[in-house]
Amino acid sequence: FFLLQVLNEKKLQEVDSLWKEFETPEKANKIVKLKHFEKFQDTTEALAASTALVEGKLSKNLKKILKKIVAKDAHEQLAVADAKLGGVIKDKLNLSCIHSPMVAELMRGIRSQIEGLITGLPSREMAAMCLGLAHSLSRYKLKFSPDKVDTMIIQAISLLDDLDKELNNYIMRCREWYGWHFPELGKIITDNLTYCKCVRKVGDRSNFASSDVSDILPEEIEEDVKAAAEISMGTEVSEEDINNIIHLCDQVIEISEYRTQLYDYLKNRMMAIAPNLTIMVGELVGARLIAHAGSLLNLAKHPASTVQLLGAEKALFRALKTKRDTPKFGLIYHASLVGQTNTKNKGKISRMLAAKTALTIRYDALGENTSAEMGAENRLKVETRLRLLEERGIRRISGTGKALARTDKYQNKSEVKIFDPSGDATLPAVSKKRKIQEVEEQDTEVAVKAKKFKAEMKEETTLENEEPVKKKKKKKDKEKQVEEELLNEEALTSPTVENTEKKKKKKKKAKDEDED
Numbered sequence: 001f002f003l004l005q006v007l008n009e010k011k012l013q014e015v016d017s018l019w020k021e022f023e024t025p026e027k028a029n030k031i032v033k034l035k036h037f038e039k040f041q042d043t044t045e046a047l048a049a050s051t052a053l054v055e056g057k058l059s060k061n062l063k064k065i066l067k068k069i070v071a072k073d074a075h076e077q078l079a080v081a082d083a084k085l086g087g088v089i090k091d092k093l094n095l096s097c098i099h100s101p102m103v104a105e106l107m108r109g110i111r112s113q114i115e116g117l118i119t120g121l122p123s124r125e126m127a128a129m130c131l132g133l134a135h136s137l138s139r140y141k142l143k144f145s146p147d148k149v150d151t152m153i154i155q156a157i158s159l160l161d162d163l164d165k166e167l168n169n170y171i172m173r174c175r176e177w178y179g180w181h182f183p184e185l186g187k188i189i190t191d192n193l194t195y196c197k198c199v200r201k202v203g204d205r206s207n208f209a210s211s212d213v214s215d216i217l218p219e220e221i222e223e224d225v226k227a228a229a230e231i232s233m234g235t236e237v238s239e240e241d242i243n244n245i246i247h248l249c250d251q252v253i254e255i256s257e258y259r260t261q262l263y264d265y266l267k268n269r270m271m272a273i274a275p276n277l278t279i280m281v282g283e284l285v286g287a288r289l290i291a292h293a294g295s296l297l298n299l300a301k302h303p304a305s306t307v308q309l310l311g312a313e314k315a316l317f318r319a320l321k322t323k324r325d326t327p328k329f330g331l332i333y334h335a336s337l338v339g340q341t342n343t344k345n346k347g348k349i350s351r352m353l354a355a356k357t358a359l360t361i362r363y364d365a366l367g368e369n370t371s372a373e374m375g376a377e378n379r380l381k382v383e384t385r386l387r388l389l390e391e392r393g394i395r396r397i398s399g400t401g402k403a404l405a406r407t408d409k410y411q412n413k414s415e416v417k418i419f420d421p422s423g424d425a426t427l428p429a430v431s432k433k434r435k436i437q438e439v440e441e442q443d444t445e446v447a448v449k450a451k452k453f454k455a456e457m458k459e460e461t462t463l464e465n466e467e468p469v470k471k472k473k474k475k476k477d478k479e480k481q482v483e484e485e486l487l488n489e490e491a492l493t494s495p496t497v498e499n500t501e502k503k504k505k506k507k508k509k510a511k512d513e514d515e516d
Contacts, residue, residue: 005035006079006106015102022109025116032110034117038065046129047136054137056084058092066093079103150273150296156266157287163259170252171196178245181205181237184228188221193256196249198225203242205229276360276375280353280382281335288331289361300365307361308332308354332357337382345389353382 006012011021011031022028038061040046045061052059066078066089077098080086086097115123171192179186182205189195194216202211208229213222270283274296277286292310293299302310309316311330319326328347332338332354341349356378363374 005033006031012102012106015105018102018105019109022113025113028109028113028116032106032117034119036065037118043132043136046133050133050137053082053085056082056088058085058088063092066095079106081107150290153266153269153273153287154291154295156262156269157284157291160259160262160266160284163255163262167192167252167255167259170248170255174199174245174248174252177248179234181234181241182229182232183234184232185225188224188228189217193253196252200246200249200253203246204237204239205232205234271372272370274361274364275370275372276364276378277357279372279375280357280360280379281332281337285331285335289357292331296361296365300362302358304351304355304358307358308350337379337386341386341389345386348389349382349386352385356382 012018020027021031040049049059049061052062077096078086078089080089080097080099081103083099086099089095090097110117115121115126174196175186175192178199185198185205186195189198197216198213201213201216202208206229208226213225217225266287267278267283270278270286274286274290277289280286281289289307289310290296290299293302299307309327309330310332312327313330315327318324329338329350332350333346335353337353338346338350360375360378363369
């Protein structure tokens, strides 16, 4: 700690030109003078004092110095760079403090000429001291502690995913390899870890009859395995092949045991670093969200809409590019609250869960309290909302809160109803569109008929002039027909008359020829 006394207060009034008075150490010594200097014993004491100043608190050493030296000159004002610290000094020590732009400019000038104002300190020691204190103070500002390291979570969840992939590959290879020797075992034992333990203990299928596998398999499955081993259709393999298969089974069992241990470690880490996030979405989903964002602090900077879609970036940009529906959830889809809802309400629950999760992430990243009460409260709210969505017909959410759905009173209205015969029609009901089409077709038919009628009327007027001529011809034709019919009847009734007439005609013809 060091205290400086101002020598020339008039020059301090000129704030804009005050920097000129601190261009050289000689000029600076004319403005201010060192009154008291006290050295820290070690870095921890310096860090404690500087952190107290950063938080606006009064440390014990500073309090002693102010009581000893400044209290003597109580009539003078104390220039303070931090207004909060000045308020604390005024309340506890009853000293008048000043904080203004002039004080800020004065502090800047003092920092620039600190080596010339404080004598007896080498520049190298001063630089080393400033560097060490700066590192310690930055660690404190960032609240650096081994319990809050989220990089361990990122590495653990990445390793867990890699172990799952490797385990699946190893187990499939083991089943396929041993399946050539004993194919029936894969259908009887479905659990992968139990399958590998059983193969490692027995080896060749001929050993199943004499070996005891009761500690791995239940009695019923053990009997089925022994019966299947006697009538197996698999090929014979050598001892070297069996040894390699057993070695692969050892690898699978070791990796699966390490995976369970890693999962427990990840669960404990997540509860230490982000307890509220773990309660909301679970340790696996929370760890994947942190790994996807890069750190817990980066995740806390994301809004709720981004938290909802983390992990579905490709689908989002594809939907925006093709102008289709955007996705409703990303990594948060694997949370238990979203998984237990039906498909209709998954979007609503994921949106609400993302909003509450964003709050819990910020509380875990920036809050000082490490309790998980906030996460439990928010999870309860999401669960109640989920219950309300499932029971939508019974309850509704109003603007003020939850309220029961009101039902109208039943009123009996006596009305005399008349029988409607149209209900007995067997024809199917015609839709409105079809009715409109039928009306349009009727209108067109009426217009066509009107045109035809007009054309017929014109033809009739032209034919009226020709009718008398046609009537005369018809009368003559009728008269000829009547005469021919009479002649035919006479010919049938009197054949002799016809013969006489024929004879007369012949005689006339003969006379005419003679005369010629």
